[in-house]
Every structure is written in structure tokens, then in C-alpha cells.
Amino acid sequence: MASNQREQWLRMYEQMVKIRQFEFQANQLYLDAKMPGLTHMYSGQEAVAVGICDALEKTDSITSTHRGHGHCVAKGAEFKAMFCELLGKAEGYCRGKGGSMHIADQDNGNLGANAIVGGSAGIATGAALTAKILGTDSVTVCFFGDGAMGQGLLYEVMNMAALWHLPVIYACENNHYGEYTKTEEMAAGELKARGEAFGIEAFEVDGQNVLAVNNLTQTLVERSRKGEGPFLMVLDTYRYHGHHVGDINRTYYRSKEEEAHWRDERDPIDNFEAHMIAKKGATKKELKEIRARVEQEAKAAVEYALQADYPPLDEVDSHVFAA
Amino acid sequence: MASNQREQWLRMYEQMVKIRQFEFQANQLYLDAKMPGLTHMYSGQEAVAVGICDALEKTDSITSTHRGHGHCVAKGAEFKAMFCELLGKAEGYCRGKGGSMHIADQDNGNLGANAIVGGSAGIATGAALTAKILGTDSVTVCFFGDGAMGQGLLYEVMNMAALWHLPVIYACENNHYGEYTKTEEMAAGELKARGEAFGIEAFEVDGQNVLAVNNLTQTLVERSRKGEGPFLMVLDTYRYHGHHVGDINRTYYRSKEEEAHWRDERDPIDNFEAHMIAKKGATKKELKEIRARVEQEAKAAVEYALQADYPPLDEVDSHVFAA
Amino acid sequence: MRSITLSQAVNEAIAEEMRRDPTVIILGEDVAEAGTPFKVLSGLVEEFGTDRVIDTPISEPGFTGIAVGAAMTGLRPIVDLMFGDFLYLVMDQLCNQAAKTHYMSGGKLTVPMVLRTNLGATRRSAAQHSQSLHALVAHIPGLKVAMPSSAYEAKGLMKTAIRDNNPVVIFEDKLMYQDKAPVPEEEFLIPFGEAKVHQAGDDITLIATSSMVQVAQAAARLLAAQNISAEVIDPRTIAPLDCSTLIESVKKTSRAIVIDEGHQQYGVTAEIASVIAHDAFYYLDAPVHRMGAMDVPVPFSPVLEDLTVPTPDRVVEQAKKLMRGVREHVA
Amino acid sequence: MRSITLSQAVNEAIAEEMRRDPTVIILGEDVAEAGTPFKVLSGLVEEFGTDRVIDTPISEPGFTGIAVGAAMTGLRPIVDLMFGDFLYLVMDQLCNQAAKTHYMSGGKLTVPMVLRTNLGATRRSAAQHSQSLHALVAHIPGLKVAMPSSAYEAKGLMKTAIRDNNPVVIFEDKLMYQDKAPVPEEEFLIPFGEAKVHQAGDDITLIATSSMVQVAQAAARLLAAQNISAEVIDPRTIAPLDCSTLIESVKKTSRAIVIDEGHQQYGVTAEIASVIAHDAFYYLDAPVHRMGAMDVPVPFSPVLEDLTVPTPDRVVEQAKKLMRGVREHVA
Ligand SMILES: Cc1ncc(C[n+]2csc(CCOP(=O)(O)OP(=O)(O)O)c2C)c(N)n1
Numbered sequence A, B: 001m002a003s004n005q006r007e008q009w010l011r012m013y014e015q016m017v018k019i020r021q022f023e024f025q026a027n028q029l030y031l032d033a034k035m036p037g038l039t040h041m042y043s044g045q046e047a048v049a050v051g052i053c054d055a056l057e058k059t060d061s062i063t064s065t066h067r068g069h070g071h072c073v074a075k076g077a078e079f080k081a082m083f084c085e086l087l088g089k090a091e092g093y094c095r096g097k098g099g100s101m102h103i104a105d106q107d108n109g110n111l112g113a114n115a116i117v118g119g120s121a122g123i124a125t126g127a128a129l130t131a132k133i134l135g136t137d138s139v140t141v142c143f144f145g146d147g148a149m150g151q152g153l154l155y156e157v158m159n160m161a162a163l164w165h166l167p168v169i170y171a172c173e174n175n176h177y178g179e180y181t182k183t184e185e186m187a188a189g190e191l192k193a194r195g196e197a198f199g200i201e202a203f204e205v206d207g208q209n210v211l212a213v214n215n216l217t218q219t220l221v222e223r224s225r226k227g228e229g230p231f232l233m234v235l236d237t238y239r240y241h242g243h244h245v246g247d248i249n250r251t252y253y254r255s256k257e258e259e260a261h262w263r264d265e266r267d268p269i270d271n272f273e274a275h276m277i278a279k280k281g282a283t284k285k286e287l288k289e290i291r292a293r294v295e296q297e298a299k300a301a302v303e304y305a306l307q308a309d310y311p312p313l314d315e316v317d318s319h320v321f322a323a
Numbered sequence C, D: 001m002r003s004i005t006l007s008q009a010v011n012e013a014i015a016e017e018m019r020r021d022p023t024v025i026i027l028g029e030d031v032a033e034a035g036t037p038f039k040v041l042s043g044l045v046e047e048f049g050t051d052r053v054i055d056t057p058i059s060e061p062g063f064t065g066i067a068v069g070a071a072m073t074g075l076r077p078i079v080d081l082m083f084g085d086f087l088y089l090v091m092d093q094l095c096n097q098a099a100k101t102h103y104m105s106g107g108k109l110t111v112p113m114v115l116r117t118n119l120g121a122t123r124r125s126a127a128q129h130s131q132s133l134h135a136l137v138a139h140i141p142g143l144k145v146a147m148p149s150s151a152y153e154a155k156g157l158m159k160t161a162i163r164d165n166n167p168v169v170i171f172e173d174k175l176m177y178q179d180k181a182p183v184p185e186e187e188f189l190i191p192f193g194e195a196k197v198h199q200a201g202d203d204i205t206l207i208a209t210s211s212m213v214q215v216a217q218a219a220a221r222l223l224a225a226q227n228i229s230a231e232v233i234d235p236r237t238i239a240p241l242d243c244s245t246l247i248e249s250v251k252k253t254s255r256a257i258v259i260d261e262g263h264q265q266y267g268v269t270a271e272i273a274s275v276i277a278h279d280a281f282y283y284l285d286a287p288v289h290r291m292g293a294m295d296v297p298v299p300f301s302p303v304l305e306d307l308t309v310p311t312p313d314r315v316v317e318q319a320k321k322l323m324r325g326v327r328e329h330v331a
């Protein structure tokens, strides 16, 4: 196995573990009543964010969603500033003003989570327009859920992206539910066809397989840089938790068996771990060390964030306008 | 030829002639500076409105557009109340309050023109929802232009119509331009595919051939009544005038040759006339008499409307709220 | 009298009207089995079925438009808009279509629909889930706007809204869903355009909407302890607005504070304050004071968010300034 | 000084800024070859090409959203919204996204975009093409709102808008596009938040926005003939609002009328009137009077439409009532 491939595998593994760990701690903060408000867990979908973001450069952009911690970590964010943001602290990525649903990390190209379902489709497409007009070769990935396929805005911007050949990849994370409703009850026809109808080449991929996601993304990113975009990816995936941390009793909309199936059979981290070991890309011990290290980092970051200061009160009316 | 078919042909012919004549007079009113504001001519597209509306019952509904006179006539409206509306007179369908872009004729099932491109897509779909919930067997046709395919609202409601099997037919009048821009520059992919992607059976039809339009519509209306809807029809057609009556110099966006081609080769009235005569459905003389009678009716209605009263001034703040 | 929560009151109102009138339906996201994320509609789908309690895709403009068409043709749809912040998405269908159809058709078409949504910050939900956007719709002729301040008002106003032949937007305070209040078991409706004097007083009038009525009442109690007698008035509907009740009160007290959770700039406090300052001009002993939410997007951080909304203490502080009536304290 | 039309002024402003800064682009329907239906942008595509003057599909929410993203990443897009009535369609992208991004990101992301659109009735365009909806956006923190009242203002405000690092909404009066005014050939900018005193006066202050400035000026001339000296002030931007110029004027004149073409209820006149009634309270000799457009959808029929908008005669009538200052004439 080539050392750069091994490196990449370990990097993606670590990023997936980081996301899982981040969400574990965030959920814990909620359960311990230390988190203001609610938050939406990305656990289960790690291979999507990581497989995609690993194929991007730092100068490429992403837009994210209400379920955005995974995208944020995968695009390079640090635990400390993320936890600070989730707790409304001044050292958060947005000085505590955005919180979980608006976390943004411009330096790493994360243009922000968005609490309006589908709300960032225009932003992502606009970032791609910038790339085209300024002649940079950067690519933008727009993450959104199957539920966001209900928003007409998406089709408006996909149409323009297609007309103008913009370097944008629409990444639909089909986790089979929008809140408490199954995708089939919300979406007629085929999701993939919804890109194709607007002249966009579209792909379906197993969103639990980080290598499959990564390979496809690498191809599409390369093609996007050559002006062959836009593209639509529909990624089959699953969220392990409820819609948000408070959605505990959910058997009325999905069965425990279904949840168990995804966790037991299709976990993106477990399966990648098995794959790496089988292919001799890593040893069990190595991987265990990574998990232990990430857990320590996460715990330390949580401790740090809990102790960190809130923003000074006079910041309440700063940043309404830029200078 | 069966007498009921002959009757239908003559009826459709007369309706097309009425629309052409209505628009001729409306344009004349504009040129004579007797018309408040601007208006959008339907001339050239007659076979669409007539072919479709002839397949509907009075209890079926339509929603219309800024280019709505044709739909209004085809669904059964009278010249007098229409011209009164265009001139802002009290005897207009909307007491002069709506004007050309908002003309509605509830008694005949015309839920109204709409000055927001695509703005009536929700209304039409809602009317179909009413039919389904109340168990009437009425069908709604939603008229809109190729340009309206840019509005995301359309896809949102098509999706719901498909999910809920609503009796609605989306009739896209592709006249190849939205204002001063060609459809190809506004719409990526295929228009028909945009219905199909949302699980809607879609059809393309020659919008200049009133029989083709009518036949297809009859089938779709029947199927809609059986709960097999929704459907999308994309009708190939052409507007003879500019985008609105004031759009006179238009060679910068479309050629005189193209305009001549459509007028000379594909005129829906001329071609239907030739067809009827060839098939012995009517004589030249009969048709000439129809044209003459319609012209007289139109002129009389214009005279009437010009003399009619404006609404009393105290109506300015009535009808803001229903009792 | 029994007490029920605001959530139960809304649920009862809708259930009663749905029993009474088979044309009443509900459209919205997760309104059926889930009974909405706030659980306000729990049980309705069980009673009325999925034909009348309809789960939609996440398509606010679309299902609002569908409601407009349904209302024009014989139904009385209730649109459930999960957060008031999503109003921006439905403005075209609500303001260009629903609000204008009756007028544009010269009185022929009617649009009897209700859009129920919510308002209110301090729930740690950040800038896109905390707005109080009622001023936007109150600006548009053709819309009625109701703002219940308790379970009692929530029930009576909702029933009136459903029976109204016009588009009505009704804003519930999302922090108040679990608050209980006495609500009669017998049927009642609350007419639109009638303000409620929650508490009579002589020295100053506190006019407050929705979530801010509790704030005004708390302030009134604190003021009473300092021998200042405050009258607390709740317009209940801001369109139509019951100007005369407000003005008569201020003519009596000569001082007023208007408290509302929408942004202050170009917001509801401006309309109400300017109506009073105009019509009670010759009776005022001090300027009419406005207290809206701060003119900032709602910040996530709890320490900042709490600063953005009027509180009883801040109302008391202002009331005392106005009572002193000293010029330099007022500006 | 040469005189040019408001349309030319806008065109010049944009052309100058596009020459100066290659990141300025235009997005909208029929903005390129057609130069917009009002022909305001004629010639720009010839100079700057279709890469920078971009015809869009009829997708207002979509291209506004694209502009937000473009602005966040290095461009300065000008969004052309053909009619102000279509604002409803773009409210989410404008108010939930553009307006809040800088704040929500703790000051990291900026959204330097301009949304240019129009307002104004009496063009016989009926209810969906005649609205003046500037109050809606002025209510939202994070947006700046400019309202030029002449070619001069149109040029100076547009240039400032394009250079501003925030989302700016600029409303042109569609009936004024052919109106000429002196505009210097040399470059100039008009700062936001500075009202302009078009005419000094002693007896009454007429505060008017956009289309209503001409109405106020005409009224002032009529009043002068009756020995009433009116001061005419144009805020030029309603967000930020130059309160102090307005207040100083009213402190001097002791009377004010606020004139604006938006609907009166919950509109711009309410904000301005309540600011004055508060801050100039001790100086007022009569209530501040508001004159907005009637609270009705704009009717098509010319005889009705003309009733809905303030006119010089009606301003004069009100001014004279206020000058008499007699109680019963005011209410
Ligand atoms: C415009 C809008 N409508 C509704 C909501 C409420 N809401 C938040 S998340 C969500 C479900 C989104 O589903 P999906 O896009 O599939 O994302 P997932 O939660 O499954 O990751 C809904 C309805 C919202 N935030 N924005």
C-alpha cells in the first residue's frame, strides 16, 4: 500500500472519529443541561462529510446545514473554537453569536451552517459564481438533506449553475428522514432525476462508504475545475440520533430495528476500520490510539469551552454592520 | 362528419377568432392611448387556450397569467365585462380594480390572471386539493409560460400534486421567450423532464394545432378525474406581438424572419380553417361570417366599455376585507 | 374554571372548528403523526385523518400557495408555519396573492385561510429561529394579524380566525406553549379589533402585545409596589388595531409605553406610538415611549440574547422616568 | 451644471463603479442586451460583457441567493429586481441570509451587495406592480435602505451603496426615471444617514421620501403662496435614519408632516413620526401628521388609483390644519 494512500486513509479515519466524538460530547453537554438550546447530531453520516471534504483543498468552499458539525470538522475546524461556539462563548468561531446552527469557519472555507432548510443553496452557487468570474479554480460543495429537496430555491439555483457551468457540487445527504417524516412521503419521483431535469449530471453513492464517496468526489472536483460542472451527488446515509438531541422517543416514525441495522451493519467508521485492517492500511492498535487521542482532545476542548468567557455584553450590538 | 364534431370545431374556431379579435381591439386601444397602462397580447397562442378550455367543464377551474386574455375568453368570459375591466370601469369583471393582469371570472371557473410569474401555480394546485378533499370531480388547469419554469414555487407544488395525486394539469405555454430572453438562455435541460423528475407524467404537443391540444387535453382531463393526475403539458407556441403592447422594436432579441415564419406557416387559426374546409367541417363562407360577427361584437363591446362609468370613488377602500 | 396550556387551547380551538366545519383542513410540516415539533396539534390526525391534517414536504412557499387556492375554492385551510422566521419564504403567496385577491377581484373571490406561526426569542435558537416578524404582515392591507397573549386569547382568537373570510396570520409565543390560564369549557370567540384591558390603572398605560403582556403585567406589579398605577392593555389583534381603547386609556393616564417583541425600528411600537402621539396629543404629559426588541439579529449566546428583549425591570425604569416627566430623563 | 435623467444617473453610477472595481457585477432579468425593461442599464453589457452583466432566468429567490454567496466570497453583486413588488419573493435570502450573515459569523463574513429595485404607484400597473415596500426591509437589522429622490441622489447614493460592505436595498421611483436634475460630472458620493434639507422653512417641517419629495416641494410652494414657510427634508436613507436633522428641524418649526408612498399602517411614516413625537415632544405645537399611501391594495382603475397616494393639495390641506393648531381640526 502506497504511503500517501495510507496517510489519506488514516486522515479520513481520524476525521470520522473526530466527528463521532464531537457529537458524543455535544450530546453529553445537552444531557447535562450545559448546552443552550438544541442541536442536531451528525453521527452516522461521517463518511459523507469526510469523504467529500478530503477531496477538497482548503481554498475550496462548502456550505452547511442545521446538521453541520460534521461538515465543519471535516473542513478543518478545531474542537476548541467549535465547542466554544456551541456554548455561546467569545472564543467560538462566531464569537458565540451564531451557535450550532450558524457555525462558520471562513479560514477553512466553511461558509456556514444554515438554519433555513435549503437556505445555503444560493450561497454555494454564488461562491461558485465568484470562482468562475474571478478565475480562481476553487470548487464549492453545497451540503443539504433530502428534506431540502422540497425547497424550490434549490431548483432555481441548480438551473443557473447548469446554464452557467458553475463549479459547484450539490451533495444531497439522503438520511431518509426530514424531521419526523420519511423521504418517500416528502419527495415524489427520484431525487437524482431532480438534478438531471435541470441539465445536471447526477450520481448516487453509498454515503456510508467513505472511499466510494471520496473517489466520486475526487472525480467530480477535478471535472468541476475543468468547467464540466455542476454535479449532483445523492448520498445514501443515516442519522443515528433523533432529529435533534431532544428527539428521544421516535419509534412512531422509525423502528428500533431500522436504527440497529444501520448502526450494526453499515456504520461508516466500523466498516472502514475493518476495511483498513483487511487491506493492511492500519493496525487495530494504531486505530485504537487515534480514537483514544481524539477522545482526550475532545474532552479537553469541552473543559476549555466550559471555562471560557462569554462575549462582553457590549458585543450585543456590534457586527450588525461591517465597517 | 358527425354533427357534434362539426359543432365543436366551429365552437373552437369561433373562440380562437374571438381571442384574436379581442387582442386586436385591445392593442388598438393602447395605440389610441385609451388604455391605462400596458397589456400583454395573447395573439398567436389561441390554440393553446382554446384547445385546452374546450376540454373542460364550466365547473373545472383554470389559473391564468399576465398574458391572460386568451384564457379568459376561452373559459367563457364576455367581451363587454372584459373590455370594461381593461379600461378600469365598474362593469368590469373585477369592478375595474384588477385590470388586464388580474382579470378573474369566477363564474366560469377562471380563478384569475396573475402578475407574478408562476404566482398562480400554488393557487391551481390548491384548487385541485379542494376538488380532491370535497370529492367533486373537477379538474384545474394551471397556465404558465416557459419563463415561469424559473420559479421554484412550481416545483414545490408539482411535487405535492404528485405526492397527493391531485387533479391538476400544468400547461406550460412555451412561446420561446420570457420577455426579451430566449428560453434556452433561461432553462437548462428539458422542460418536460422537469415534470417527470417530480413523478409527473409529461407530454409535448404542438400548441398551434388546436385539435392536437384538444385531444391530448381530453385524455388528460378524463384521467385526472379518475385520480391519475397530475400531468404536465409543454405546448410549443409563439406570441406574435412584443412582450407587451409597448415592445415594438424587438429585432435585437428575435428576427422578423422568425416572426414571419410563425405567422405565415403556423398560424393556429389559418391552419385550422384550412383543415376544416379540407375535411368539409365548414365552408369558407360560414367561417367568414363568424369572423365578421365576432368583429362586430368586439367593436360594440369596446364602444360600450369606452362609454361605461368608472367605479364610484368610495369603492377605493371597499373589498380590502370580505365580510 | 379549568386551566389549560396555550398549546392545548390552540389544539381545542382547531379541533372544535374542524368538528363544526368539514372544510377546515391543516397543511404543514409534521403536523400529522408528529403533531408539530411543539406538539401543539397532537391528536388531531387521529380524529380527523390524513385527508384533513396533511403533512407536507418542506415547501413553505408551495403549501402556502396551495392553501390560497384551496381557500379560493371552498376550503378553510390552516397553514402551519413551524417558525415565524419562515414567513420571509411565504411573503409572496401571502402578500401578493392571499392579501390582494379579494380586492383585485372586485370582491368576488375570497381567501378564508389562517396562517398560524410563532414569535419570540430567548429560546437559544439564534438568529433564524427567534424572530418576531408580525410587523411585516401588519403592514400589508388585506391581512388580519392576531397575537394571543394567553391560552384564553389563543383559543378565542384562533376560532375567530378560522371563521373569518379573510387571510389571518396568528402569532403564538413559542415560550408560552406550556403556560396555563383559565379557559372556559363553553364555546367562545374573541372578536378581532377589540383590545383587552388586563388591568386598570391611572398613572401610565402599558400597551403590550403577545409575549410582552406578561412583561407588562410584571412591570405593573413592580410599579404598584412603588405607588405607580399602571393600566395594561393588550391589543390582541394589531390589524385591525383597536385605536380607541388605547387612546381613551392614554387620555386618562397621560403617559404610555408600548412594548413589543419585534424589532423596534419600523416595527409595531412605531405604529402604536405614533397613533397615540397623534390622537392623544393634547393629553400627553410625556412622550410615548417605545420598547421593541433591539435592532440586532438575535444572538445565540445566552448572555447577549437576554439583552435584546424588554424585561419588567427595564419597563419599570422607563415608566419611572416618564413619571418624573423631566425633560432630560426622557430623550 | 449638466442635467441628466434619473435613469442615466443610475447607469453612470454603476458604470463608474464597475470601471473602478472589477468585482462589481450585475445579476437580474433582462439586464444585459435589453438593459432592463426600464432601459436603465442600457449599454452596460456592451462595455462590461456578459460575464459581468448577467441575464438570469426568472428566479428572484435564486439569483438573490447567488448574489449573497458571491458577495461573501469576493464579488460585489448588484441584484436587479425588476419591480419592488417582487421583494416578497426574495425576503428569505435578503433578511434571513444577507442581513444576518455578518452578525451571525461574529463579524467574519461580509455581504457587500446592492439590491436595486423600485417603488411607486399611479402607473396603472395594478396591485402586484405598484407597491412601495421599503418599510419591510427597513425593519430588518443588518440592511441599509436608500431612497433617492432625484437623479443627483440616485447617482450619489448608488455609488455609496456599491462601496458599502453591507447589503443595501435601493428603491428608485419608477415614475421618475425620465426626470432630469443637475448632476455634477465630477465624481461624488452621498454618505448614508445624512438627510438633505431641500428647502429651509420656519413654520412646518415636511419630511418626505423618494417620490414624495416632489410632492412635498410642490406643497411647500403652494404653502409659500399662503405665507406658510415649510421646511422640506428628505432622509435619503431610511436605514440608517438621520434622526437629528429631522428633530432639529421640528424643534425649530414645531410642526411636522411625514409623507411616504408606502402603506401608512405599520409603515415608514410611523417610525419617523414616532421618533419626532418622542424626541421633539416638548417643542411640538401640534401632533405630527402622517401621510402614507392608503391601506388598500393598489387598484387598477385610474380614478381609484389616484386617490391612494398623497398629493400636494392634500399635504397643503393638512399643513393648514396643523397651522391652525385647533384641536378639533387635527384628529
Ligand atoms: C425553511 C425551513 N423549513 C423548516 C425548517 C424546520 N426544519 C429544520 S430541519 C428540518 C428537516 C430537514 O430535513 P433534511 O433536509 O432531510 O435534513 P436532516 O435533518 O435529515 O439532516 C426541518 C423541517 C427549517 N429549519 N427551515
Ligand SMILES: Cc1ncc(C[n+]2csc(CCOP(=O)(O)OP(=O)(O)O)c2C)c(N)n1
Residues within 6 Å of the ligand: B066, B067, B115, B116, B117, B118, B144, B145, B146, B147, B148, B149, B175, B177, B178, B179, B243, D029, D058, D060, D082, D086, D089
Ligand atoms: C416574479 C416575477 N418576475 C418577473 C416578472 C416580470 N415579467 C413579467 S412577464 C415576464 C416574462 C414571462 O415569461 P413567460 O413565463 O415565458 O410568459 P410569456 O410572457 O412568454 O407569456 C417577466 C419576466 C414578473 N411579473 N413576476
Ligand SMILES: [Mg+2]
Residues within 6 Å of the ligand: A145, A146, A147, A173, A174, A175, A176, A177, A178, A179
Ligand atoms: Mg434528511
Ligand SMILES: [Mg+2]
Residues within 6 Å of the ligand: B145, B146, B147, B173, B174, B175, B176, B177, B178, B179
Ligand atoms: Mg414565454
